[in-house]
Every structure is written in C-alpha cells, then in structure tokens.
Amino acid sequence: MAVFEPEAELATLDIEELGGEVAGRSPWALAGRRLLHNKLAIAAAVVFVLIVAVSFAAPLYARHIAHTDAFTSNLSGTFRLHGKTIQVIQQGTGKLGLGETPVAPTWHAKYFLGADSQGRDVATRVLYGGRASLEIGIGSAVLASVLAVVFGLIAGFFGGWTDALLSRLMDLIWAFPVYLLAISLATVLLTAPNGLRIGFVHLNASSLWIPLGIIGVIYVPYVFRPIRGQVLSLREREFVEAAIAQGASNLRLIFSEVLPNVASTVIVLLPLMIATTILTESALSYLSIGVQPPKASWGTIIEDGQGLLYTRPWVAIAPGIMIVLTVLALNVLGDGLRDALDPRSKLRMKG
Amino acid sequence: MRARSLFLLVVALGLTATLAACGGSSKSGSKTTTSNSTSAGAAGGTFLAVAKAAPSGSPDPQIDYTLQEWQLLIFTHDGLVAFKRVGGTEGTKIVPDLVTSIPNPTDGGKTYTFTIRKGIKFSNGKELKPSDVKYTFLRLFKIGQSPNAGSWYNVIVGGDACVKTPKTCNLDQGVIADDAKSTVTFHLTRGDPEFLDKLAVPFAFILPTGTPNKEAQIPPPGTGPYKWAQYNTNKQIKLVRNPFFKLWSTDAQPAGNPDVIVEKFGLSDEAQVTEVENGQADWMFDTPPADRLNEMSTKYPSQVFINPLTAVYYFAFNVRVPPFNNLKARQGVNYATDRNALVKIYGGPKLATPTCQILPPGFPGYKAYCPYTKNPGSGKWTAPDLAKARQLIAASGTKGATVKVNTDTTDVNKAFGEYFVSLLNKLGYKAQLQALSADIQYPYCQNSKNKVQFCYSSWYQDYPAASDFLNVLLGCSDFVPNSSASPNISEFCVKPIQAQMNAALKTGILNPTAANTQWAAVDKAVTDQAPWVSMLNPKYLNFVSKRVKGFQFSPQWYFLIDQASVK
Numbered sequence: 001m002a003v004f005e006p007e008a009e010l011a012t013l014d015i016e017e018l019g020g021e022v023a024g025r026s027p028w029a030l031a032g033r034r035l036l037h038n039k040l041a042i043a044a045a046v047v048f049v050l051i052v053a054v055s056f057a058a059p060l061y062a063r064h065i066a067h068t069d070a071f072t073s074n075l076s077g078t079f080r081l082h083g084k085t086i087q088v089i090q091q092g093t094g095k096l097g098l099g100e101t102p103v104a105p106t107w108h109a110k111y112f113l114g115a116d117s118q119g120r121d122v123a124t125r126v127l128y129g130g131r132a133s134l135e136i137g138i139g140s141a142v143l144a145s146v147l148a149v150v151f152g153l154i155a156g157f158f159g160g161w162t163d164a165l166l167s168r169l170m171d172l173i174w175a176f177p178v179y180l181l182a183i184s185l186a187t188v189l190l191t192a193p194n195g196l197r198i199g200f201v202h203l204n205a206s207s208l209w210i211p212l213g214i215i216g217v218i219y220v221p222y223v224f225r226p227i228r229g230q231v232l233s234l235r236e237r238e239f240v241e242a243a244i245a246q247g248a249s250n251l252r253l254i255f256s257e258v259l260p261n262v263a264s265t266v267i268v269l270l271p272l273m274i275a276t277t278i279l280t281e282s283a284l285s286y287l288s289i290g291v292q293p294p295k296a297s298w299g300t301i302i303e304d305g306q307g308l309l310y311t312r313p314w315v316a317i318a319p320g321i322m323i324v325l326t327v328l329a330l331n332v333l334g335d336g337l338r339d340a341l342d343p344r345s346k347l348r349m350k351g
Numbered sequence: 352m353r354a355r356s357l358f359l360l361v362v363a364l365g366l367t368a369t370l371a372a373c374g375g376s377s378k379s380g381s382k383t384t385t386s387n388s389t390s391a392g393a394a395g396g397t398f399l400a401v402a403k404a405a406p407s408g409s410p411d412p413q414i415d416y417t418l419q420e421w422q423l424l425i426f427t428h429d430g431l432v433a434f435k436r437v438g439g440t441e442g443t444k445i446v447p448d449l450v451t452s453i454p455n456p457t458d459g460g461k462t463y464t465f466t467i468r469k470g471i472k473f474s475n476g477k478e479l480k481p482s483d484v485k486y487t488f489l490r491l492f493k494i495g496q497s498p499n500a501g502s503w504y505n506v507i508v509g510g511d512a513c514v515k516t517p518k519t520c521n522l523d524q525g526v527i528a529d530d531a532k533s534t535v536t537f538h539l540t541r542g543d544p545e546f547l548d549k550l551a552v553p554f555a556f557i558l559p560t561g562t563p564n565k566e567a568q569i570p571p572p573g574t575g576p577y578k579w580a581q582y583n584t585n586k587q588i589k590l591v592r593n594p595f596f597k598l599w600s601t602d603a604q605p606a607g608n609p610d611v612i613v614e615k616f617g618l619s620d621e622a623q624v625t626e627v628e629n630g631q632a633d634w635m636f637d638t639p640p641a642d643r644l645n646e647m648s649t650k651y652p653s654q655v656f657i658n659p660l661t662a663v664y665y666f667a668f669n670v671r672v673p674p675f676n677n678l679k680a681r682q683g684v685n686y687a688t689d690r691n692a693l694v695k696i697y698g699g700p701k702l703a704t705p706t707c708q709i710l711p712p713g714f715p716g717y718k719a720y721c722p723y724t725k726n727p728g729s730g731k732w733t734a735p736d737l738a739k740a741r742q743l744i745a746a747s748g749t750k751g752a753t754v755k756v757n758t759d760t761t762d763v764n765k766a767f768g769e770y771f772v773s774l775l776n777k778l779g780y781k782a783q784l785q786a787l788s789a790d791i792q793y794p795y796c797q798n799s800k801n802k803v804q805f806c807y808s809s810w811y812q813d814y815p816a817a818s819d820f821l822n823v824l825l826g827c828s829d830f831v832p833n834s835s836a837s838p839n840i841s842e843f844c845v846k847p848i849q850a851q852m853n854a855a856l857k858t859g860i861l862n863p864t865a866a867n868t869q870w871a872a873v874d875k876a877v878t879d880q881a882p883w884v885s886m887l888n889p890k891y892l893n894f895v896s897k898r899v900k901g902f903q904f905s906p907q908w909y910f911l912i913d914q915a916s917v918k
Contacts, residue, residue, distance in 0.1 A: 096648035099699060307640060
C-alpha cells in the first residue's frame with residue numbers, strides 16, 4: 001500500500017504539537033496521537049459514547065429503575081410517591097375542570113421526567129428513543145458511506161461512461177430537496193398495505209429499517225462527490241502508475257492503492273454524517289413519517305411533547321437536549337478527526 | 352356528517368360525496384353548568400371570528416359540506432323549511448321558513464305541496480318566486496358536484512336521471528312550481544321520512560333563478576339578513592347586512608345582531624386562543640389545544656361554553672377481513688376497551704362521555720345500551736372487563752393475528768390509535784399503527800380494496816334522524832365495494848338487521864314515534880354485532896371573548912353567531 005508521506009511542514013507541526021519523534025511512525029499512528037492531544041474532541045467522543053451507552057441501556061432502566069413499559073399506554077394508571085397514590089394522567093384544575101394533564105417530572109425513579117399524553121414514562125422513552133435515533137442515524141450514515149465509497153471508487157477509477165452514469169444518478173438524487181425526497185419515499189413505504197417486499201425481504205411499515213434505508217439512500221451523493229473527486233485525483237498519482245507498471249489488476253489497484261487513501265476522508269465524514277442523519281431522522285419522525293408509534297425516537301417524543309409545551313415542557317425539551325448534545329458531540333469529534341487525519345487543513349488555516 | 356376533529360368538521364368534500372350527511376349536532380346547550388345562552392345584547396358592531404383555514408372544498412352552498420360554512424349560510428340563505436333558530440332541544444324542530452306552513456304529505460308520503468310566502472326578496476333585490484325553488488333543485492343536479500344529490504335528493508321524481516345525466520336534468524314531474532298560486536309541489540318516488548330535514552340544510556337553500564349552473568366562488572344572493580361581501584380563502588370571509596331583508600319568521604330566520612361578521616383565516620389554534628383571551632377576536636372556530644384548556648378553565652371560565660353533541664367517535668372493525676370477521680374477536684376488543692382512557696385522550700370527562708352504542712344520547716331512537724362493560728345492565732359504561740375480553744379472544748382463535756390500526760395524524764386521533772395498538776398488543780395481537788394524513792385517511796378506509804382492518808372515524812349528525820347514523824354508516828346499501836365513497840367502512844351487512852332498518856324507515860313516514868322505537872331495537876342489534884368499538888360522544892367547547900353576549904348553541908347549527916351581540 002502506498003500512502004502520502006507527511007510533508008516537511010506537517011512533520012514540523014507534528015513535532016510542535018505532539019512533542020516527540022514522528023519519523024518512522026505510520027500516518028494512522030500520528031493521526032491517533034494528534035486526536036488524543038485534542039482534548040475537546042476526546043471530550044466529545046466521551047459524551048457521545050456515554051449517550052450511546054445510556055441509550056442502549058434503556059431496557060435495563062425501564063425494568064430495574066422505572067419499572068415501566070415504555071410502549072404501553074397507561075392512561076388510567078396510578079403510582080406511589082412519598083406514600084401517596086398519584087394518577088398518571090390528572091384532570092385539570094380550575095373552575096371548569098377542563099383538560100387532562102400528564103404527571104409532571106417527579107425527579108424520582110418513577111416518572112423522573114414525568115409522563116407523556118399516553119401516560120408513559122418520558123425518561124424511559126427518551127432512552128429508548130435515543131436507541132432508535134442512534135441506530136437509524138449510525139446505520140444510515142454507514143449505509144450512505146458504504147454505498148458512496150463503492151460508487152465513488154467505481155466512478156472515479158473507471159471514468160468514462162461508468163463515471164457519467166453514476167454521477168448523473170447521484171445528481172438526480174441530489175437534485176431533490178433532501179426532506180422532500182425523504183418524505184415522498186416514507187409516505188409511499190409507510191402506506192404500502194403490506195409493508196415493503198423486495199424478493200424474500202419483507203419489512204413491515206413500523207420497521208426501523210425503512211427510515212434507515214430511506215435516509216441512507218438520500219445521503220449517498222453527499223459522500224459520493226468528495227470520494228469520487230479524490231479517486232479521480234489518486235488515479236493519476238505516481239504510486240498508482242507504479243503499481244500499474246508492475247502489472248497490478250484493477251481490483252488490486254482499487255483495494256490496495258486507492259481505497260486506503262480515501263479511508264481518512266470517510267472517517268472524517270462519518271461523524272458529521274451521523275449528526276446529519278440523526279437530525280434528519282428526528283425531523284422525519286417529528287413529521288410522523290420516520291419511526292412509527294408506539295416505538296419512540298427523539299423526533300417522535302418531541303412531536304408528542306409539542307402538544308404539552310405549555311404544561312409539560314420537559315416532554316419536548318428532554319429529547320431536544322439529547323439531540324443537541326449528540327449532534328454537538330459528533331460535530332466536535334468530526335472536526336477533531338479532520339484535524340487529526342488531515343493536518344494540512346490546519347496548516348492552511350494557520351497560513 | 353363525518354368530522355375529523357371536534358371543531359374542524361370539514362368533511363373532505365369529494366370523499367364523502369354521494370354519502371349522507373352534514374349539519375350540526377347535539378342536544379341541549381349548557382355552559383358547563385346548564386344554560387345554553389348568555390343574556391342577549393344589542394345590535395350593531397363587527398363580530399370577528401378566527402380560524403386556521405377557510406372552509407374546505409367549494410364556497411358554493413350546493414356543494415359545500417362543512418360546518419364552518421354552514422354556520423354562516425344559515426343566516427344568508429333560507430330553505431323552504433328550517434330548523435328552529437334557537438338554542439337547546441327546540442333547535443331540532445322543523446319550522447316553516449320560506450313557506451307559510453308545513454304541509455302534511457299526501458299520496459302515502461310521496462307528495463308535498465308548499466305555499467311560498469310573498470314579499471321576500473333576495474339580496475340582489477329580486478323577489479322570491481316558486482320558480483326559484485324549481486330552479487334551485489335543477490341547479491343542485493346540474494352543477495354535478497353536489498355531494499348528496501344522488502343520495503338525498505334523488506328521491507324527487509326525475510332525480511335519478513338527473514344524477515346520471517346532469518346536463519339534461521329535467522324535474523318537470525318532480526318539482527311543479529306555480530308562480531301564480533305561489534305553490535311548489537314535490538313528487539317523490541317513495542315516501543321519505545327525512546325529506547323535510549333535507550330541505551332544511553344548505554344544499555336546498557333557495558337561490559335566485561339565473562344563478563349560473565357552475566360552481567360559485569362566493570355564495571350567490573340569498574334571502575337571509577346578511578349577504579356575502581367577501582370570500583377570500585387566504586384571508587377572510589365577510590358578511591354584511593342584506594338591505595332587502597324584512598323579518599318574516601323569528602323562529603326560522605331572526606334578524607341578526609352584528610352589522611358585520613368577519614371570519615379571519617391563518618391563525619394557529621394557539622394564536623386563536625390568545626386572540627380571544629386578549630379580546631382581539633370574538634370567537635375561535637377551531638379546537639382549543641388541550642394544553643390551553645386548564646388555563647381557559649382557570650382564568651376565563653365565564654367565556655367558555657360546553658355543549659354535548661349528537662356525534663360518535665369510533666373505531667370500525669372490518670367485518671369481512673381477518674381477524675375481525677370473527678364476532679368473538681370484535682366483542683373481546685370491545686370488552687377490553689377502557690373508554691375512560693379514551694375520554695382522557697379527548698380532553699376529559701367534561702368534554703366527552705363514554706359510549707358503547709351507535710346512536711348518541713338524546714337522539715331520536717336512543718335508548719342507553721352498553722353490553723361491553725363490567726356489570727352491564729345500567730346501559731352505561733363503567734369499566735373494561737379484561738377477563739371476559741381475554742376469554743372471548745381465546746375462543747375466537749384469532750390471537751397472534753397481525754392488525755393494522757388505521758387513524759389520521761391529528762394529535763387526538765393519533766393518540767386514539769396509539770391506545771388501541773397498545774391494547775391489541777396486550778390482548779395478544781400483533782398491532783401496528785398506520786397514521787395517514789387527515790386528507791386521505793377517511794377515503795382510504797372507505798375503499799374495500801385497501802382491506803383496512805381497524806379504522807378510526809367519527810360521525811356528526813346531518814339532521815336529527817336515527818337513520819343518519821344507523822342506515823348511513825351500517826346499512827347494506829352504504830357499503831360500496833372498491834369505492835372511496837363507501838361510508839359503511841365496517842362493510843357490515845346483516846340482512847335481518849337491514850330488514851329492521853327498512854321497516855323503521857317505512858314507519859317513520861307517518862309515525863316517527865313508533866319508528867324511533869324500532870330504531871332503538873336496530874341500535875341494540877347492531878351494537879351486539881360489534882361492528883365498531885364505539886368510544887365516546889363528544890362535547891363542543893366554544894371560547895368567546897368577554898364582550899360577546901347572547902351566546903346560543905343550536906343542536907343543529909352549533910353556535911348561532913348572528914344571534915350573539917358584540918355591542
């Protein structure tokens with residue numbers, strides 16, 4: 001495998017920043033060291049890992065702490081707090097006794113963040129919602145990246161008609177506004193009477209794979225473009241020509257010479273893509289065309305909370321905070337990865 | 352009348368076309384306490400209503416099928432007869448409007464002869480004549496888009512042919528107008544116990560001869576105390592006084608109080624509440640958001656009026672598609688349903704009452720009946736009976752079946768859907784929610800091609816007649832296979848029950864009281880077959896500004912806007 005050697009400026013920068021010898025170290029090792037020295041990026045990574053961990057621990061929280069089922073309506077339910085029996089949904093006060101309001105945050109194990117309008121524990125749903133949002137966000141970003149890398153390598157390496165065809169296909173997807181395309185696809189797939197059936201694969205309308213697939217597909221062009229551009233450039237580099245002169249096959253050229261050199265781009269883009277896909281998933285779920293109830297995602301919980309903004313704002317605020325923290329962490333981490341893997345950009349900025 | 356939410360009774364016009372019904376509903380008015388009106392005020396001033404959007408569909412009074420426009424049309428136009436314009440149960444009475452008296456039908460209920468009042472003028476200055484009546488009914492068919500022409504008015508001799516070929520519509524045998532004698536005679540193909548009700552709704556409001564036989568973009572001149580001055584769907588509707596109006600019947604068409612009535616569009620529910628609270632608007636048309644109810648209840652109780660409606664909210668089983676083609680499965684789900692939980696979703700016991708049956712309380716033919724409760728017998732629902740439900744579902748052998756719960760995406764209706772997904776999963780089914788946009792959900796459910804298993808719907812009376820619920824929603828002829836205009840979404844058709852309905856319809860022509868006893872038996876028989884989970888009967892919450900006086904709630908037309916005073 002041939003990889004660009006760090007240039008002299010980069011070596012100087014590394015020596016300044018990393019405070020040690022850089023000669024003989026692989027670019028990946030140097031990138032790793034650069035990343036570890038970026039405290040903000042590490043903090044962001046820790047926050048993201050924590051969010052992932054608590055979200056995936058949702059069933060444990062529901063079973064052992066909140067003692068509740070996050071997906072079952074509990075409109076007529078009661079629970080005990082400080083020795084008192086409390087209705088989960090409480091009749092309005094006031095002269096006319098109008099309205100029904102879910103219980104407010106108790107800041108205790110049960111109904112820590114209060115209940116939603118179905119009488120379900122908001123804290124538990126936020127954790128389950130995080131799990132769904134992260135699964136879809138990460139899954140669709142990975143799907144988009146994998147497809148984009150495959151198409152980008154093929155288009156950039158072979159060029160000609162193959163490139164033209166794939167590039168126009170990506171242009172076609174890109175030509176649609178992201179949300180409009182996602183809404184159109186989701187509406188069709190969610191209303192299909194028997195779900196989605198492709199060959200032996202059958203997905204019902206409430207499957208998480210549907211939003212995951214939709215979001216993954218619509219973001220392929222956003223990764224495809226930079227990958228293809230980089231492959232076009234790499235194809236002309238000396239080390240590729242040298243490999244060709246040695247009789248390397250196309251497959252070998254793609255996987256051994258080109259792919260390793262675009263990997264850093266994908267790694268830099270991935271956290272940013274995850275942040276974007278989480279936001280897209282939340283938006284689609286908020287519009288009722290992403291995750292389907294009674295399943296939860298941060299978007300669906302915000303939708304549930306919208307009608308309770310005046311009386312129970314935490315229902316909407318809690319998932320909102322989780323989205324902000326996650327996206328912020330991923331963006332900071334993405335910046336850190338970019339600085340670590342592509343220090344020239346930092347040099348350019350310094351210059 | 353089908354409605355999507357308590358206040359937004361905008362029936363998707365083209366969707367329910369050819370079906371039944373539209374109108375108001377309810378029983379007696381009550382201001383959360385008991386009265387249905389505030390003290391009357393003086394005439395004058397501008398009444399300002401606010402709404403999210405203009406009435407859906409067409410502004411043409413012979414096409415429009417929304418409460419929102421009908422609430423205004425009743426004081427710009429008149430029918431031959433009218434529902435008495437007062438609050439309370441009196442408001443369901445039919446009284447003479449453009450005619451001098453209500454005739455007794457002859458020829459076995461097939462002929463009605465009306466005498467038209469003299470001296471009544473349209474807002475364009477032309478005098479009303481019997482020939483205008485004939486012209487109106489010809490136009491009703493000729494415009495070709497009137498939703499109920501083929502289901503309500505085709506009973507007029509020649510009506511069926513007019514529905515088939517509107518352009519060549521000829522009612523010479525069905526409507527005979529004599530300008531010299533001031534009479535109009537209707538000949539029907541069969542006795543219709545609801546014919547007078549159908550003459551009292553806006554489709555049959557009289558328009559002047561010469562009104563173009565094409566969809567109007569603003570309601571044409573009428574005979575009421577107001578006329579339409581502006582109809583801008585993006586901005587507002589404006590009604591001003593009709594200078595040619597002279598009072599002829601306080602019961603049918605009283606003079607209005609405000610000089611000008613404006614309905615402004617484009618405000619969210621939240622903004623509407625705030626405007627009424629601040630006195631910037633006098634009344635909000637739409638449903639106040641659930642989140643603001645407590646605030647209204649606490650700070651503005653004197654401005655809130657709550658009145659029961661003759662309406663029912665329900666989930667319809669498809670009785671021809673598994674698993675609910677099984678009676679025990681349907682009954683099991685009915686027993687398991689916690690109707691109090693559904694009432695909570697709707698806004699609480701002050702805004703809705705649980706029900707198990709088809710007909711709403713206070714409606715002709717209503718007799719309280721609820722078998723699907725713990726301790727049945729009182730006719731009232733008290734609590735779910737989960738043990739019995741589980742037993743029935745186990746016996747049905749349907750456990751484990753996949754069920755799609757279809758509802759629309761509005762907050763309350765989606766919440767109903769979520770509740771049933773949760774309940775069905777608890778009962779051993781594999782339930783999923785299918786929430787569709789409110790615009791497409793109802794026609795989607797109606798079309799048997801879609802094989803919808805369990806579908807949310809609601810129905811508001813068009814006029815006070817039991818058949819408007821039982822026959823329209825559960826009659827054999829109202830299931831139209833593969834059509835998006837098939838109001839019998841349960842696809843329910845039980846021949847002996849249909850025979851009972853036909854008998855009640857026949858009795859009703861000459862003996863409405865006896866017919867109502869028969870309808871009560873039909874209601875019970877249908878409820879036992881469990882084609883629906885009847886959930887609740889809603890109440891209507893009106894929120895008015897401090898300066899509004901003389902609030903009256905008609906069971907037929909709801910808030911009588913023109914009878915309120917803002918002076």
